[in-house]
Amino acid sequence: MTTQVLHLVVCAAPPAQAVDELVGLLQNKNWTVCVIATPRATGWMDIEALARQTGNPVRDEYQGPDSESLPRADAIAVAPATFNTVNKWVAGISDTFALGLLNEAIGLRLPIVVAPYAKASLAAHPAYARSLQTLGEWGVTVLPNEVIRVGAARDVFGWGPVVDALDRV
Numbered sequence: 001m002t003t004q005v006l007h008l009v010v011c012a013a014p015p016a017q018a019v020d021e022l023v024g025l026l027q028n029k030n031w032t033v034c035v036i037a038t039p040r041a042t043g044w045m046d047i048e049a050l051a052r053q054t055g056n057p058v059r060d061e062y063q064g065p066d067s068e069s070l071p072r073a074d075a076i077a078v079a080p081a082t083f084n085t086v087n088k089w090v091a092g093i094s095d096t097f098a099l100g101l102l103n104e105a106i107g108l109r110l111p112i113v114v115a116p117y118a119k120a121s122l123a124a125h126p127a128y129a130r131s132l133q134t135l136g137e138w139g140v141t142v143l144p145n146e147v148i149r150v151g152a153a154r155d156v157f158g159w160g161p162v163v164d165a166l167d168r169v
């Protein structure tokens with residue numbers, strides 16, 4: 001079976017702590033996963049363990065001119081996608097390595113799945129709904145806000161919708 005490369009962008013919200021579970025589920029589906037974290041998300045993740053799990057270093061910053069580039073992506077997932085990154089992405093801002101990849105992915109028309117994750121007070125901000133709608137209009141698969149949340153649990157997440165959406169892209 002051929003394997004496809006997935007760039008998994010992880011933003012700084014609670015599900016970042018359990019993203020190793022999502023990586024495992026995606027690997028079971030034969031994805032080769034490269035994790036790209038926002039700089040703030042690195043504080044929520046075990047970068048070394050994820051590098052061992054994926055066989056690829058976790059990238060969080062732009063590197064110098066001689067840096068090794070990532071394997072070319074067949075698809076991109078953003079999980080969790082923060083209010084901050086979603087709004088900056090739609091504005092075309094590239095001030096993190098993750099946003100740079102996401103902006104290019106729009107231009108390249110890559111298949112993208114987004115799992116937005118923002119609490120109700122942020123999700124009610126008019127810019128957020130507008131940004132998510134714009135992503136949808138650009139062809140991005142946008143899952144419902146906090147669809148990966150499992151009840152009131154703080155450290156349990158339901159990654160199924162992300163894996164299923166990637167099956168379909």
Ligand SMILES: Cc1cc2nc3c(=O)[nH]c(=O)nc-3n(C[C@H](O)[C@H](O)[C@H](O)COP(=O)(O)O)c2cc1C
Binds near residue numbers: 083
């Ligand atoms: C404990 C804690 C929980 C947070 N939870 C969320 C969240 O669920 N969703 C969100 O959009 N931002 C959340 N934030 C705010 C983001 O971490 C913050 O906006 C950050 O700048 C996002 O950076 P990034 O988009 O580059 O990953 C949280 C922050 C803290 C400290």
